[in-house]
Amino acid sequence: MTTTGAHQDGTGTTARTWLWWGRRRSVALDVGLGLFSALECALEGVGFAEQAAVPVPIGVLFGLVVGSVLVLRRRWPIAVVLVSIAITPAEMGYLMGVVGLYTLAASEVPRRITALLAGMSLTATLIVTFVRVRQDVQSAGFDPEPGAWYVPTMAGFMSVGLTAPPVLFGLYIGARRRLMESLRERADSLEQELSLLADRAEQRAQWARTEERTRIAREMHDVVAHRVSLMVVHSAALQAVALKDPQKAVKNAALVGDMGRQALTELREMLGVLRAGDDEQRRVAPVPLAAVAAAAAAAAEAAAEDGPCIADVEDLVGQSRQAGMVVELAVQGEVRVYAPEVEQTAYRVVQEALTNVHKHAAGSKVMVRLAHRDAEVAMQVENGAPDAAGEAGVARLPSGGNGLVGMRERVLALGGVFVSGPTDSGGFRVSAVLPDRDPSDGQELPASVSL
Known part of the structure; x- marks a missing residue:
């Protein structure tokens, strides 16, 4: 059998497409059901040939052809059910009728069409069963004869038993498939949303890191530029008066030392805040990306409280x-x-x-x-x-x-x-x-x- 393309199954892996079947297992199942249905109809075709007064080979061939239609159940479920209804008077295709009704109910065919065909199959089965049961009762010669309720009751039970279970089971399987497909789509949607949230969290973390670097650079500039500028000015003055006025030189040297110590103190306070934020992040493992923004904000707030x-x-x-x-x-x-x-x-x-x-x-x-x-x-x-x-x-x-x-x-x-x-x-x-x-x-x- 030739392949016609490829598709992705429910797990996301690539699988070959076999005609209208999605998987090779489906091909084997439908072909097997078609063979069983063809054999069943061929055997039932012998009795049909005797009742219709036609040669037996013709009845057997007719049964083989009609029974093999079940192979098409996934592609044309309505046609399979119509064929099963059509051959019901010949008392053929019971397997095809049951499997066809199940496939029809489980497919995406509108529910009104499913109900119409199920009703037609129930009516045809009821009529044929009623006639067959009445003939059996008459030929059996029961003594005493069963009541008038026996034939319709038996016909009703048999027709409902052949029609209702496959339809109800097919409806259940179809609803379950749609539910699983909906859950799969929802899971894919949630995965995409989580991916977007992760991207946004990464962007926010990057923004927070950039803001924190900018803040640190700004603080370093403010601390170092002012203190060092004054130190340079006092150093120039110290150089100018070192020989002329030793006392003033000593005073300027003390000012330079005080300013240097103040600059170092502010730098230590700033670095201490940063180290405290890093230690707090290390205690929490693993650290989410969104926590970077919170840590940066906390560091900025702490620096503001401890600053001038x-x-x-x-x-x-x-x-x-x-x-x-x-x-x-x-x-x-x-x-x-x-x-x-x-x-x-x-x-x-x-x-x-x-x-x-x-x-x-x-x-x-x-x-x-x-x-x-x-x-x-x-x-x-x-x-x-x-x-x-x-x-x-x-x-x-x-x-x-x-x-x-x-x-x-x-x-x-x-x-x-x-x-x-x-x-x-x-x-x-x-x-x-x-x-x-x-x-x-x-x-x-x-x-x-x-x-």
């Missing part, structure tokens, strides 16, 4: 004054405590702005303003035009060009407003407004950053 606050701005200004910068600090409004991330962001904005003044406008005067308002805190750092004489006496500090970008990212992440740019007098101004609330609560953002 607005109250430390005064010390920050004092360090810049010790480095020779002329800095004025003005505070407006009632001082209060804000959320840890707001406190740290405000401190970092002022810190980075002062660092930029050390790098790019040495010797210029600086004005630092803090304004505590009803629902926000505003800060502004403005320096005048660079002093050429001051710049000549201070070592040129390198710049990575990421300071303003980092400040903007910090402020916008909290739902604030950030503005920076040159002033008309030749200086530079950095302004920011941070809301004292959750940026996701839907309130309107501040419209300006004026102080």
